[in-house]
Amino acid sequence: xxxxxxxxxxxxxxxxxxxxxxxxxxxxxxxxxxxxxxxxxxxxxxxxxxxxxxxxxxxxxxxxxxxxxxxxxxxxxxxxxxxxxxxxxxxxxxxxxxxxxxxxxxxxxxxxxxxxxxxxxxxxxxxxxxxxxxxxxxxxxxxxxxxxxxxxxxxxxxxxxxxxxxxxxxxxxxxxxxxxxxxxxxxxxxxxxxxxxxxxxxxxxxxxxxxxxxxxxxxxxxxxxxxxxxxxxxxxxxxxxxxxxxxxxxxxxxxxxxxxxxxxxxxxxxxxxxxxxxxxxxxxxxxxxxxxxxxxxxxxxxxxxxxxxxxxxxxxxxxxxxxxxxxxxxxxxxxxxxxxxxxxxxxxxxxxxxxxxxxxxxxxxxxxxxxxxxxxxxxxxxxxxxxxxxxxxxxxxxxxxxxxxxxxxxxxxxxxxxxxxxxxxxxxxxxxxxxxxxxxxxxxxxxxxxxxxxxxxxxxxxxxxxxxxxxxxxxxxxxxxxxxxxxxx
Numbered sequence: 001x002x003x004x005x006x007x008x009x010x011x012x013x014x015x016x017x018x019x020x021x022x023x024x025x026x027x028x029x030x031x032x033x034x035x036x037x038x039x040x041x042x043x044x045x046x047x048x049x050x051x052x053x054x055x056x057x058x059x060x061x062x063x064x065x066x067x068x069x070x071x072x073x074x075x076x077x078x079x080x081x082x083x084x085x086x087x088x089x090x091x092x093x094x095x096x097x098x099x100x101x102x103x104x105x106x107x108x109x110x111x112x113x114x115x116x117x118x119x120x121x122x123x124x125x126x127x128x129x130x131x132x133x134x135x136x137x138x139x140x141x142x143x144x145x146x147x148x149x150x151x152x153x154x155x156x157x158x159x160x161x162x163x164x165x166x167x168x169x170x171x172x173x174x175x176x177x178x179x180x181x182x183x184x185x186x187x188x189x190x191x192x193x194x195x196x197x198x199x200x201x202x203x204x205x206x207x208x209x210x211x212x213x214x215x216x217x218x219x220x221x222x223x224x225x226x227x228x229x230x231x232x233x234x235x236x237x238x239x240x241x242x243x244x245x246x247x248x249x250x251x252x253x254x255x256x257x258x259x260x261x262x263x264x265x266x267x268x269x270x271x272x273x274x275x276x277x278x279x280x281x282x283x284x285x286x287x288x289x290x291x292x293x294x295x296x297x298x299x300x301x302x303x304x305x306x307x308x309x310x311x312x313x314x315x316x317x318x319x320x321x322x323x324x325x326x327x328x329x330x331x332x333x334x335x336x337x338x339x340x341x342x343x344x345x346x347x348x349x350x351x352x353x354x355x356x357x358x359x360x361x362x363x364x365x366x367x368x369x370x371x372x373x374x375x376x377x378x379x380x381x382x383x384x385x386x387x388x389x390x391x392x393x394x395x396x397x398x399x400x401x402x403x404x405x406x407x408x409x410x411x412x413x414x415x416x417x418x419x420x421x422x423x424x425x426x427x428x429x430x431x432x433x434x435x436x437x438x439x440x441x442x443x444x445x446x447x448x449x450x451x452x453x454x455x456x457x458x459x460x461x462x463x464x465x466x467x468x469x470x471x472x473x474x475x476x477x478x479x480x481x482x483x484x485x486x487x488x489x
Contacts, residue, residue, distance in 0.1 A: 005034030006049050013054035016467060018061060018436045019451050021429035023468070030059065035485035039454050040407050054486070057479060058466050061433075061451050062108040064439035066246075066291045067267055067393025068403025070095065070124060070138060071115040071434045075336040075400055076343035077300070077363060079354045084337050090335045094402070095124060097333055099135030101404035103488060106461040106478040110403060111139045111443055112150065113246070113395070114265065119177040122203070125282035134488060139443070141246065142204035143180045144195045144234055147173075150210040150248070152182040162196070176202060180409075185224050189233050196237040206443075207238040207245045209263070211254030225254075231261040244444045246291075251278065258288065265289040265391065265442045268296075271369035275380045283386060289442035291393035292301070292378050295408035296323075299400035300367035302347050312375045312415075313368075314436035319411060320344075332407045343400050379416045387430040391442035410475040428471040435474055458485040 009031045015024040029043040038046060073091045076083060102110060115121045121140055128135035145152035152173060161322045173182040181195045181202070199207055211225060238245045244264040249255050251272045269292040281292075292308065303309040303317050328340045339375055346352070352361040381390060390413075396403025413434060418428035440450025448457045462480030465473040481489035 005036075007034075007038075007046050008032045009043070009048045009051045010059065011051050011053050013057055013059045014466065015452055015461075016058055016060045016432075017452065018432050022467065023466070024452075030452070032482065032485045035458050037452060037454060037456050037458050037460075039452070054462060054480075058463040059452070059457070060106075060461050060463055060467060060482065061391065061436045061449065062483070063406070063435045063474065064109040064443065064445075064450060065107050065396070065403050065406070066111050066265065066439050066442045067100075067113045067293055067395055068110055068392045069114065069347065069395070069397030070110070070403065071113045071117065071120045072397030073233075073336070073402075074397060075332055075340035077354070077400065078343050078346045078352065079358055080342065081340070086335055086339060090333055094333050094336060096127075096133050096401040098331075099124070099128060099133055099403045101331065101402070102136045103134055103476050103481055103483065105406060106474070106481060107405060107406065108136045108403065108459040108460075108483050109245075109440075109443070109445065109449055110136045111140070111141060111206060111393075113393075114143050115140065115179045116151065117171055118176055118179050118202060119369070121179075122177075125421060131463075136483075139205040140203055140431040141179075141206040142199035142202055143208045143210065144192075144199055145180060145182055145210060146185045146187065146224045146226055146230075147182045148185060150212070150223045150408075152180050155275070160183060173447070178202075180286040187230060192233045193231055194397075195239065196234060196243070200241055201242065204243065207234065207243050208267075209234060209245060210246045211249040211257055212249050212251055213250050228257060231257060231263075235261050235263055246442075258283065259283060259286050259441060262286070263288060264444060265291060267291050267393065268293050268395075269370070271372075271374045271375050273379050274373060274421055280380070280384045280386070283381075283389065284384075289389050289391050290381070291391045291436065291439075291442060292374065292413075293393050293409070294370060294375055294378065294412040295394045295396040296370040296399045297367060297374070297412075298345065299347070299410045300364055301371040302364060302368070304368070305350060310372045312371050315415065316371050316412070321348075325409070327401060327405060327407065331402055333426060340400055340453040363481070375412065375416060378445050379404050379420055380415070382416055382422070382430070383420055388433065388438060390434050391439040392435045393439075394443075405413050407475045410435070414471070419423075425468075426470075431471050432467050432474065458482050 031038040031043045073094050125138050127133045171178040174179050183195045185192050235245050243480045245260040246265040247263040250268045252270045303313045324344050328337045332340050351387045394409040437450035441444035460482040463473050463480040464479050467474050
């Protein structure tokens with residue numbers, strides 16, 4: 001028996017075509033048939049059950065965060081004695097607020113880039129799917145790694161302290177709830193392919209691999225990595241199972257490795273040197289996307305005191321001092337906001353000690369090039385016509401802002417366009433694509449999300465202004481939201 005889907009026609013709205021960078025022709029009809037979009041002439045044959053007057057507002061595809069960490073609740077890296085107990089007590093409430101904020105700011109798809117304990121992410125997903133709390137779709141990444149890799153090594157004393165402070169007791173890598181599938185360092189093809197299969201059985205939506213040899217908290221370069229042949233096997237097995245692979249990298253060596261091995265997207269941006277023509281041509285020959293996550297520098301990159309402060313760092317420091325308190329008000333529950341403010345007050349003074357004696361300076365030092373070299377590398381990508389490879393991700397949770405806060409990534413990307421002297425008209429088109437269709441492509445979900453088209457899932461935001469004319473509107477709370485065809489805001 002055929003069940004006819006309920007239909008809702010959205011009237012009196014201006015529809016934004018993010019792929020072409022313009023509005024759809026005036027009077028283009030748009031109908032939501034169940035959870036799918038129907039456009040134009042295809043609407044003629046439909047019986048309309050309901051209409052909604054959008055009163056001249058703008059209709060855009062919902063936005064997508066390709067890189068966040070929903071298990072991590074980290075208002076500060078500079079803990080006080082009571083910070084751990086506060087985080088433990090208020091994590092669930094903060095997570096639920098984060099999920100609600102995603103929707104309020106028009107984000108309906110989120111990739112959790114790695115969770116050490118999948119049970120916590122599964123619990124959050126169940127709460128959303130059962131409608132106990134509002135929230136976006138959450139996709140899980142599982143890390144396939146050699147023993148001794150970034151998150152697949154026996155924690156040293158320092159790392160154990162950090163894990164304890166964040167309330168993240170590491171699981172055995174053999175535990176079904178571990179977000180890490182570990183192999184031997186010299187794993188052969190059979191073991192590597194089996195590791196991907198294990199990750200899939202644990203519920204992976206994506207396979208995550210770590211290219212760089214930094215340890216968990218970037219304090220030492222002593223983590224093991226797969227060689228090129230091993231990486232190619234992991235990628236091949238994932239692709240055979242219709243799984244995408246995203247790869248953590250912060251150096252040009254592993255940027256090249258990712259491209260050579262055919263990963264679908266690269267997390268972060270190289271910070272050890274600037275792109276050369278060779279690097280750019282190498283990327284141009286692939287389909288690999290990149291998620292710069294420039295906003296990790298917001299809470300971890302502070303100007304050095306040697307007087308030599310690059311323009312990017314000076315700009316970031318200025319804007320950070322202007323907005324860090326208001327961002328704290330917006331995104332942290334009151335009980336954790338104090339820890340967040342404490343983080344910045346200490347960092348502004350270059351006091352990087354946790355609890356007065358654990359020196360975290362190396363974590364801040366290694367992140368500093370993100371705002372200098374990293375930001376300039378994004379400018380090079382844009383200048384070389386590769387803006388269509390850039391996607392939105394903010395590393396939320398791993399920094400002192402949750403994933404639902406997209407303002408700083410937006411501001412830093414917008415600054416790149418401004419510094420290049422690109423016209424507002426062209427910058428707006430490209431920025432809008434970064435937060436929508438590019439991010440959908442980075443996660444290989446662009447057949448369903450990221451743009452408005454026939455048959456796509458009806459995840460739509462209602463905006464009061466045309467983002468092609470005023471791009472700032474996409475960093476604000478939306479005026480309305482359709483999620484899976486249902487109006488939720």
